[in-house]
Amino acid sequence: MDVHVVSKLDNRQHATIQVSAPTDPLKPSSVRVRTALIGLTSNNLTYAMGGAFLGWWDAYPLPEGCEAPYDNQTWGIVPAWGFATVLETAIPMISAGTTIYGLWPTSSCPVDLELVPTVPGGNWQEVSPHRQKLASFYNRYTVVNIKGQSLEDMAWDAVVYPTWGAGYILSEYVFSPDPSTRPGIHPLGAAGGNWSPADADLSKAIFISLAASTKTARGAAYNLFRRPAGSGPLAMMEITSSPGPLEEAAKNMAPVFPTKSLHYEDIPHCAEWLSSIHPSPERIIIADFGGRDGALDTLVKTYQEATELHSAKVTVIAVGNQQKIYTIPEIMAMQASHASIKVQMNTSGVQEAALKIREPKAYFDELHERWNEWLESREVAAPDLRLVWGNAIAGANGVEGGWDALCQGKVKPEEALVYRVE
Known part of the structure; x- marks a missing residue:
């Protein structure tokens, strides 16, 4: 059985090791599952970078019997979203052969989950003691019926849906389309404190998406484009290394507000377009989905120097990270950068808060309905996006190659990037 392990000290160091399948009898309320189909995105780098602090390393501890030098806690397993198959079960409501969606080890070795039912029906919560540090968002598992579902649709669910969903939450719950009837939620969730109706209101704001080609940013854009007239934003600018496809997507979807896609190198000129569209916006929202080094600094400086935009309140929502391995000094500098105007987003925290103000079934039904609409219109909403298939854990065509x-x-x-695990 193959297990992909990553150094906690230097995430660039990784390997695939061989382990034996577990033979211990199942504990009560447990299932034994094997990873079947998973996706890799820049979020997986974030799971490694923040794994010690936020518990991602705890999701799947190293199995017993790892070979040296991987037999100590300086190595760990980075989890990935997708599907797994139930091999054995001690839960009457879940039979062998069932497919479950959730967060899985990058491994072909079976693992055990201790599950209790949660709402809505078909959803389960992982309650193993070693996973208590992990946020509830990452401990939720869903039994799925794959009959009639294509492998391609399952692949999109594995590699795009989790991050796309974060963009949906940003648009629909942080910046509520109607804050008077559905209060906006602080980007950190309950831990962030007050998020006033004015904070949640995009109707007088310009929205700027930094690293707009990321999957989370695409999810945010798709849902912002669908907002009703009058709910904002006044205009939207997407900054990316590949503006052409985003321009095409915006043209296809025809939002009620003006849009513009720019390359990173054009950031110093972006204020000219925005001031021509709306000379005195009350707010400028910059959603940083993982912009290139220095891009956020250049963007903020550009608006500070634009006299026509001086009256606008600038808020930076830190959503994602760049596709790279960060050094400790880089992490510290990133946290300190623009701290006075920056708000960190925590998707799990927002979802937890949303489930306290919405009936869970209604919440997930609306999310899944919107996602299925995106799947059906994917070639319109994301004309350039394509699946890149890999197989297994080891090798250049496996998870190893994807991590590199x-x-x-x-x-x-x-x-x-999506992988069938063999």
Whole structure:
């Protein structure tokens, strides 16, 4: 059985090791599953970078019997979203052969989950003691019926849906289309404190998407484009290394507000377009989905120097990170950068808060309905996005090769890496 392990000290160091399948009897309320189909994105680099602090390393501890030098806690397993198959079960409501969606090890070795039912029906919560540090968003598992579902649709669910969903949450819950009837939620969730109706209101704001070709940013754009007239934003600018396909997507979807796609090198000139569209916006929202080094600094400086935009309140929403391995000094500098105007987003925190103000079934039904609409119109909404298939864990065509590409920043904006685990 293959297990992909990553150094916690230097995430660029990784390997595939051989382990034996577990033979212990299942504990009560547990299932034994095997990863079947997973996706890799820049988020997986974030899981490694923040794994010690936010518990991602705890999701799947190293199995017993790892070979040296991988037999100590300086190595770990980075989880990935997708599907797994139930091999054995001690839960009457879940039978062997069932497919479950959730967060899985990058491994072909079976693992055990301890599950309790949660709402809505078909959803389960992982409650193993070693996973208690992990946010609830990453401990939720869903039994799915794959009958009639194509492998391609399942691949999109594995590699795009989790991050696309974060963009949906940003548009629909942080910046509520109607804050008077559905209060906006602080980007950190309940931990962030007050998020006033004015904070949640985009109707008088310009929205700027930095690293707009990322999957989370595409999810945000798709949902912002669908907002009703009057709910904002006044205009939207997408900054990316590949503006052409985003321009095409905006043209296809025809939002009620003006849009513009720019290359990073054009950031110093972006204020000219925005001031011509709306000379005195009350707010400028910059959603940083993982912009290139220095891009956020250049963008903020550009608006500070634009006299016609001086009256606008600038808010930076830190959503994602660049596709790279960060050094400790870079992490510290990133956290300190623009701290006075920056708000960190935590998708799990927002979803937890949303489930307290919405009936869970209604919340997930609306999310899944919107996602299925995106799937059906994918060639319109994301004309360049394509699946890049890999197989297994080891080797250049497996998870190993995908991790190398992510670490080196070689995964192109239009590529969605998905792996069938053998």
